[in-house]
Amino acid sequence: QITLKESGPTLVKPTQTLTLTCTFSGFSITTSGVGVGWIRQPPGGALEWLGIIYWDDDKRYRPSLMTRLTISRDTSKNQVVLTMTNMDPVDTGTYYCAHRRGGSSRDFDYWGQGSLVTVSS
């Protein structure tokens, strides 16, 4: 059974760096084709794809956030970490991590419960 869970601060001050951890079980991130993605959602807003890290440690980012965003992994701990620098109130929202299954399909079939992050002084 695949599960993912996000953890990290609920409140971040403007200009600070956000670090969120996605702890997962039920799969290995080193299995060919597998990935873990990050998606966020502002309050009352739509989903926004942020980036993804793959089984081979390849990473892809949303172009508009590329200079602020880093996704890394710790295979020994079954964790993926999202780091976003220079946080702004517009970055307030719920942050999700999700499992990208291997094979030819590239959708997100399992999601974490989400972590609400508020950016405010």
Added chain:
Amino acid sequence: AIQLTQTPSSLSASVGDRVTITCRASQGISSALAWYQQKPGKAPKLLIYDASNLERGVPSRFSGSGSGTDFTLTISSLQPEDFATYYCQHFRSFPYTFGQGTKLEIK
């Protein structure tokens, strides 16, 4: 970046109705499209992958169709638990953008 436009943005319907939501891509994406359902305070749930494949465990009243630029999600007979917001997402090229969502409400 490829843009996805969902129509309508909101929809009122009754239990038992047949409902169709459309997702249009700004350029061809073959069949690299998924549909998700999201209820308030919950994570999205995968319904359809590769444009027309029903995810395991999802009721057969949900179906997806389309390829290229035009896609549809159809719910054949609305049930009370189907009232939610629906999103499409493409996987053709990075960034893997989502549509803006369609909120399905009870009439």
